[in-house]
Amino acid sequence: MKLSYSFIVAQGVKSLILFLQNSWGSIQHPYNTYRKLAAGKNSIQVIPLFLLCLIYFGWTTLIHVGLRSHPLLVSFNFVKLTIAFVATFFLVIGALFLVSRLFGGKGTLQNLFLPWSYSLMPTLIWFFSTSLLWLSFPPPRTASVQGQLLSFLFIVFSLFLFYWKGVLYYLTLRFGMRLDFFRIAGVSLVIFPLGALYAVILYRVGIFRIPFI
Numbered sequence: 001m002k003l004s005y006s007f008i009v010a011q012g013v014k015s016l017i018l019f020l021q022n023s024w025g026s027i028q029h030p031y032n033t034y035r036k037l038a039a040g041k042n043s044i045q046v047i048p049l050f051l052l053c054l055i056y057f058g059w060t061t062l063i064h065v066g067l068r069s070h071p072l073l074v075s076f077n078f079v080k081l082t083i084a085f086v087a088t089f090f091l092v093i094g095a096l097f098l099v100s101r102l103f104g105g106k107g108t109l110q111n112l113f114l115p116w117s118y119s120l121m122p123t124l125i126w127f128f129s130t131s132l133l134w135l136s137f138p139p140p141r142t143a144s145v146q147g148q149l150l151s152f153l154f155i156v157f158s159l160f161l162f163y164w165k166g167v168l169y170y171l172t173l174r175f176g177m178r179l180d181f182f183r184i185a186g187v188s189l190v191i192f193p194l195g196a197l198y199a200v201i202l203y204r205v206g207i208f209r210i211p212f213i
Contacts, residue, residue, distance in 0.1 A: 011044060018045035026118050030167055037118060038175035040110035046117045052124055053212075057081040060131050084207045091198075092116065092213060096173065099190050105177030112176040119168035122161040123212060129157065 022045065025033030061077045093112050100107070133154065137147075173184045195213065202208045 012047075014042075015044045015047050018042055019048040022118060023049075023121055026121060026168060027164070030171055034115050034118075034168070034171035034175050037114040038107070038111050040108075040114060043113060046114065049117060049120060049124075053085060053120065054082065056124060056128055056131075057085065060127070063131055063135060080207060081212075084202065085212050088198075088202075088211060088213060089116075089120075092195075095191060095194060096187070097177070099187050100173060100177035100179060100183075102190075103179065103183045103186050105173070105179050105183070105187075107175075107177035112172060115168070115172040115176045119165060119172055120212075122165040122168070126158060126161045127212065129154075 022033055022037060057078055061074055061081065065074050065077055093109060093116055096116065097105075097107075097109055097112055133150075137150065170184060173179045173187060179187065195211075199208075199211045202211050
């Protein structure tokens, strides 16, 4: 049966509303928001988030490759980043699931999908901010008072996003895999070194200098 135009529009509006609500909730009320997300319902709400990720990949490709570059080069870089992002996303979910199972986790991949998807919000904001800063104030930067103040503010901003990311990571395992603090710490002792190794591999092959995780 063919989907009607009105149904597609309704689903699109619904996904956007849920995305906005849960994005704000992950800042204001992350505990309650992630408890609901771990139920794994209305997965369509991640569409706006993934579209924003694609917009970023298109944006950063144009910044680094240039508007006047050959269309094939632009397309190749965009597709390369997109494939690497999708592969990394599901690889991380799979790793979190398998390692959490080893530590007694009782959740499913479906329980992890939405929580981990929303944990990309601080990542996306940081990457967008970094690219805008690079475009507005390209290196080399002076050691003036204004330059030092800008660097200080960006460090503070980055630390806030890092803290937010850490909270969402913890809640992903807490509700997605039903782990307590000590088991989450054990999972982290396995996941973090693997993540560091994966980041090095991505850097060596020239895909991401900093992994989009």
